[in-house]
Amino acid sequence: MSSRKLSVQRQRGLSLVELLVALAISMIIVIAAATFFLTSGRSRDTQEAASLLQDNARFATDLITRNIQQAGYQNYIWDSAGAGFRREVAPPSDGEPDVRGYNNSAAGTNTDHGLHDRSTNRVAGSDTLVARFQGSGVTAGDGSIIDCMGRPQPEPVSAGDRAYSIFEVRQPSGSAEPELRCKYYSTSSGVGAFSSEVIVRGVETLQFLYGVDTNGDTFVDKWLNAAEVSPTSSTTPVNDWAKVKSVRVGMVLRSPDRVSVAATTGSSTGTLAPLGSNFTQNNGDTLVVNSNDGRLRRVVTFTVNLRNAL
Numbered sequence: 001m002s003s004r005k006l007s008v009q010r011q012r013g014l015s016l017v018e019l020l021v022a023l024a025i026s027m028i029i030v031i032a033a034a035t036f037f038l039t040s041g042r043s044r045d046t047q048e049a050a051s052l053l054q055d056n057a058r059f060a061t062d063l064i065t066r067n068i069q070q071a072g073y074q075n076y077i078w079d080s081a082g083a084g085f086r087r088e089v090a091p092p093s094d095g096e097p098d099v100r101g102y103n104n105s106a107a108g109t110n111t112d113h114g115l116h117d118r119s120t121n122r123v124a125g126s127d128t129l130v131a132r133f134q135g136s137g138v139t140a141g142d143g144s145i146i147d148c149m150g151r152p153q154p155e156p157v158s159a160g161d162r163a164y165s166i167f168e169v170r171q172p173s174g175s176a177e178p179e180l181r182c183k184y185y186s187t188s189s190g191v192g193a194f195s196s197e198v199i200v201r202g203v204e205t206l207q208f209l210y211g212v213d214t215n216g217d218t219f220v221d222k223w224l225n226a227a228e229v230s231p232t233s234s235t236t237p238v239n240d241w242a243k244v245k246s247v248r249v250g251m252v253l254r255s256p257d258r259v260s261v262a263a264t265t266g267s268s269t270g271t272l273a274p275l276g277s278n279f280t281q282n283n284g285d286t287l288v289v290n291s292n293d294g295r296l297r298r299v300v301t302f303t304v305n306l307r308n309a310l
Contacts, residue, residue, distance in 0.1 A: 045257075045259045046259045046296065049255035049256075049257070049259045049295075049296045050296060052255065053202075053253050053254075053255060053296060053297075053298040054298075056200045056202065056203075056253055057251075057253055057300045059199075059200065060180055060199065060200050060251065060300070061300060061302055063148060063150075064129075064148075064167060064249055064304070065302070065304050066146070067133075067146075067147070067148050067165040067167075068099070068129075068249075068304040068306065069304060069305075069306065069307050070131065070133040070165075070308075071098045071131040071132065071133055071306060071308060072098040072099065072132075072306065072309055073133040073134055073145060073307075073308050074133075074134050074308070075135065075136055075155045075156055092132070092160065092162065093159070093160040096132070097239070097241035097242060097310055098131065098132040098133060098308075098310050099129075099131055099210075099241055099244055099247070099306070099310055100129075100130045100226075100241055101127055101128065101129050101130070101208050101210060101225075102116065102117040102127060102128040102129075102130075102226050103127055103225055103226045103227045104119075104122060104125050104126070105118060105119070105122055105126075105127060105128040105168070106118045106119075106120065106122040106123075106126070106128060106168050106169075106170060107128050107130075107166050107168040107181070107183045107196070108121075110183065110193075110194055110195050110196040111194065112194055116128055116130055116168075116183070121170050121171070122169075123169045123170065123171045123178045123205065124204055124287055125205060125207075125285075125287075126168065126169035126206040126207070127206060127207055127208045127225075127226060128166065128167065128168045129166070129167045129168075129247070130165075130166050131164075131165045131166075132163065132164055133145060133153070133162065133163055133165075133308075134153070134155065134161060134162060134163065135152070135153030135154045135155050135156065135163055136153070136154075136155055137154055137155060138154060138155060139154055140152060140154060141153050141154040141155075145163070147163050147164065147165045147182075147184045147185075148165035148166070148167065148182035148199065149182050149184050149197060163184075163185060164183070164184055164185040164194070165182065165184060166182070166183035166184065166194075167181070167182065167183075167206065168180075168181050168183065168206070169181070169203055169204075169205065169206045170196075177202050177256060178201075178203055178205075179198045179199075179200070179201050179202075179203065180198070180200040180201075180203040180206060180251070181196050181197065182196065182197050182198075182199050183195070183196045184196075184197075200253070201256070202253055202254045202255065202256055203251055203252070203253055204252040204253070204254055204287060204297075205250075205251065205274055205287045206249075206251050206274075207249070207250040207251070207274045207275050207285045208248065208249060209224065209225060209247070209248040209250075209275055209279055209285075210224050210225070210226065210229050210247055210248075211223055211244065211245050211246030211248065211303075212224055212229060212240055212243045212244055212245070213243050213245050214243065218245065219245070220245050220246050223248065223279060224240075229241060229244065241310060242309075242310045243310075244306065244310060245305065245306055246304065246305050246306065247304050247306070248275060248279065248301070248303045248304075249300075249301070249302055249303070249304065250274025250276070250279075250285065250299070250300070250301045251274055251299070251300040251301075252272050252274050252287050252289075252297060252298070252299055252300075253297065253298045253300060254289075254295045254298075255296040255297075256295075258293065258294030258295060259294060259295065259296055269288050269289060269290060269291055270289050270291040271286055271287070271288055271289070272286065272287045272289060272299055273285065273286050273299070274286075274287065274299055274300075274301060275301060276301050
C-alpha cells in the first residue's frame with residue numbers, strides 16, 4: 001500500500017511554477033514565430049513593390065525614349081507625278097514643331113483635337129510633352145515607328161501627315177492613383193480623333209527640360225523648361241523648338257500600397273527632385289511627399305538625344 005501511495009504522489013503533475021515557466025517559454029516561441037512570419041511577409045511585399053516599380057520605370061523609360069527619338073522623323077514618299085522621291089525638309093506645314101512641351105500642364109480631354117495645354121487635371125506640377133513623326137510601311141505600318149500605345153504607324157499619305165505621342169500625368173479623382181497617360185491620334189472610318197489611355201499607374205510627377213543649341217554647333221548649350229524655350233510677348237513671339245537637341249526626363253513613381261510599418265499620418269515630409277539636384281530651372285521640378293505613408297518611391301531620371309532635325 002505504501003508503494004502505491006508513493007506512486008500516486010509522484011504522478012500528481014506539474015507545479016504552478018513549472019507551469020508558468022512552460023507558458024512563458026511557449027509564449028516566447030509563439031512571439032518569435034509570429035515576428036518571423038510578419039517580417040517575412042513585409043519583406044515579400046517590399047520586394048514585390050520594388051520589382052513593380054522597377055518594371056514600371058523600365059517600361060516608361062523605354063517607351064518615352066523611343067517616342068522622343070522618333071520626333072521629327074520624315075518618311076520618303078512618292079511625289080504626285082510618281083517620278084521620284086520627295087521629302088519635307090522645311091518645318092511642318094502646320095507651323096507646329098515636332099517636339100513641344102508645356103509646363104505645369106495636362107493634355108486636356110481625349111477629344112481636344114490638338115489642344116494639349118490645359119490647367120485643369122494637372123498633377124503635382126507635371127509637364128506635357130508632344131512628339132510628332134511620320135510612319136513607315138504601307139497600310140498598317142511595318143512596326144519600325146510606333147506611337148505611345150505601341151501601335152505601328154503607316155507611311156504618310158501627304159508630306160504634312162504626322163502621328164502623335166503625347167505624355168502627361170492625370171489623376172482621375174482625388175483618391176485614385178495618378179497615372180502616366182498616352183494621348184494619341186487615331187482614325188476610325190476616315191475620321192480622326194484623339195484618345196487617351198493609361199500607360200503606368202502610380203506616377204506622381206512628370207518633368208521635362210530641353211537641351212537647346214543656341215549657337216548652331218549641334219551641341220547643347222543650355223537647359224530650359226518649356227516656357228523658356230518658347231516665351232511669348234505681346235510683340236514678338238519666340239520659338240526655339242527647332243534648336244532642341246536633347247530632352248531630360250524626370251519621374252517619381254510610387255508603390256500602390258503601404259509596404260512598411262511607418263505611420264500613415266503625420267506632418268513629416270520629404271522632398272524629391274525628379275530632374276536631379278543640379279537641374280532646378282523647371283517650375284515644379286521638386287515634389288514634396290509624405291514620408292510616413294509607408295509607400296516605396298523611385299526617382300527615374302534620364303536624357304534622350306534627338307535623332308532627327310526638327
